[in-house]
Amino acid sequence: MNIHPKPLIACRECDLLQREIPLSPGETSCCSRCGATLYRCSPDSLDRTLALVLAASLLFIIANVYPILSIEIQGDRNATNLYGAVSALWDQDMRSVSFLVFVTTILVPAIELSMMIFILLPLRQQRVPAGIPLLLRILQSIKPWGMVEVFMLGILVSLVKLTDSSSVIPGVALWSFGGLTLMLAAVATSFNPRDVWAHIKTDNAQGAVK
Amino acid sequence: MNRTGVSAGSMGLCSCHACGLVSRAESIFGTAHCPRCDARIHIRKPDSVRRCWALLIAAYILYLPANLLTIMETGSLVNYRKDTIMSGVVHLWKTGSWAISAIVFIASIIVPLFKLIALTLLLVSVKRRSTWWPNQRTRLYRMVELVGRWSMLDIYVVTILAALVQIHSLATVRAGSGAIAFGAVVVLTMFAAQEFDPRLIWDPLTKESEL
């Protein structure tokens, strides 16, 4: 049974049934009908991703603890960090909006980063922790709701809006958010869930089609 | 590029939306599960078109209050203003921040409108089993998914300003109820885009080739 054909793959976007082809490192295979990316070959992607995720987690903590911006009008100063902004909105009876901001800028990135550490750290030691399929599925479904990069642009727009009425002092968190945006983009490009799936054995072989 | 071809669905096969494994979608009773990750599998997202329409119509309805109601109130010693999304953009333009004004205009006005129109177009074309430009329509769907999140920009700006500009009597900023409607539009259109199944675009082509 050494000569079985390459596994079947169906395009996520147009459902075209195709056979996988071997790739050299750095190559990407695309659907022959609609051009969607099917899979990538990136050796060491898991190690690299883990390093990036750890760096991103550190920046995430800094970004949440320190103030983002502070303003000064006629000697009066005020500063806010992300959680302060969320709770200020909550106190203004904008609970749904405050909740939305909390989920997209704090909760989802925090869950994403901690789940990735939980998945990648044991894999490095050649252990496959239980419940990885569930974690990967959750990771995939919450991904669209992490919006750190949009929030970063929001900080910049606020900065410009404030400069003509008051003096604005960028806080430590502003720089950390900038770094976090870059780190998360790097994580997204380097993380290849396919490599994790490859570690997971298929339960009942008859269900999978060769 | 070949426009037709054998789809997994027409062979009774189904690729797992979570892990991508192709398996037989055989289940007359109950639901089929992926043999590798145990996720529920469907040949097409269930009830995709109906759910997408429902979310989209709700988004259309909220689109009006989102644009007509006040999103931000600014008060200071010298003046008091209420801004809708559009008047905020105009104000930025008048005060000379053209680049930022253009960014906010694109993120808050163009992107939501583009999403609503694009999803409507996709739903209508799928309903009519159109074989018209499937590649371009798939690309359109990818764009909708890619740009959707950026409409949250104004919500974040209001959040930051409302928390920061709280210097008693000198200057205060409050979020307006327009922000609730606007946030709802963003969330509803994002869910609508997720419910839509781009494989439906290609189904009429597959069926035609089989005849």
Ligand SMILES: [Zn+2]
């Ligand atoms: Zn395709």
Ligand SMILES: [Zn+2]
């Ligand atoms: Zn699966």
